[in-house]
Amino acid sequence: MMTLLTLVLCIGILISALLAAYLERRVAAVVSAGLVGLFASVTYVILSAPDVAMTEAAIGSGITTVIFLFALSKTKQQPGKKADE
Amino acid sequence: MAESILGLAVIIIMLAIALGIYRLVKGPTVVDRVIALDLLTLVSIALIALIAHATSRFIYIDVALVYGLLSFLSVLAVARYLEKGL
Numbered sequence: 037m038m039t040l041l042t043l044v045l046c047i048g049i050l051i052s053a054l055l056a057a058y059l060e061r062r063v064a065a066v067v068s069a070g071l072v073g074l075f076a077s078v079t080y081v082i083l084s085a086p087d088v089a090m091t092e093a094a095i096g097s098g099i100t101t102v103i104f105l106f107a108l109s110k111t112k113q114q115p116g117k118k119a120d121e
Numbered sequence: 122m123a124e125s126i127l128g129l130a131v132i133i134i135m136l137a138i139a140l141g142i143y144r145l146v147k148g149p150t151v152v153d154r155v156i157a158l159d160l161l162t163l164v165s166i167a168l169i170a171l172i173a174h175a176t177s178r179f180i181y182i183d184v185a186l187v188y189g190l191l192s193f194l195s196v197l198a199v200a201r202y203l204e205k206g207l
Contacts, residue, residue: 037131044135048142048161055146063151063199067158070195071145074158077188078165081172083182086189089169089184094191097162101195105202 042082048075064077066104134171137164153203155199162192 056068062092075095080089139162145157166185173181 098191
């Protein structure tokens with residue numbers, strides 16, 4: 037059962053990383069990149085590393101999304117492109 | 122009895138993860154993907170608590186606590202960004 041659960045989580049990591057690389061909208065890519073940290077953190081718990089999982093939950097999934105969105109709101113959009121809402 | 126209930130709970134959680142990933146891949150707008158992120162965070166908190174009970178290591182509950190305290194932060198940031206407020 038644990039092997040199947042780890043497999044589902046690793047497939048989730050893979051799909052989230054592919055979406056973060058291939059999505060057009062930047063906000064959706066940032067959300068997908070946050071999900072990579074989420075699934076990785078649960079995988080660390082299964083691998084008996086709760087301290088690593090806690091750090092990944094705080095930094096990789098929480099703070100990184102906020103910092104990326106803050107940087108996106110500070111940058112200017114390219115002149116030819118449509119506004120990314 | 123308890124083992125079969127735990128196994129059933131793990132199966133339900135894996136089904137919820139699959140449905141959340143489906144909405145993340147399929148969702149046409151950004152709001153759908155943010156809702157999928159929120160759903161998967163809640164399901165992960167339940168999964169971590171379940172693993173802590175199944176392995177009898179209650180230090181894992183702390184990870185679920187950190188998730189519960191920080192999960193609203195990214196959803197709140199995306200919501201503020203979509204409303205041009207961040």
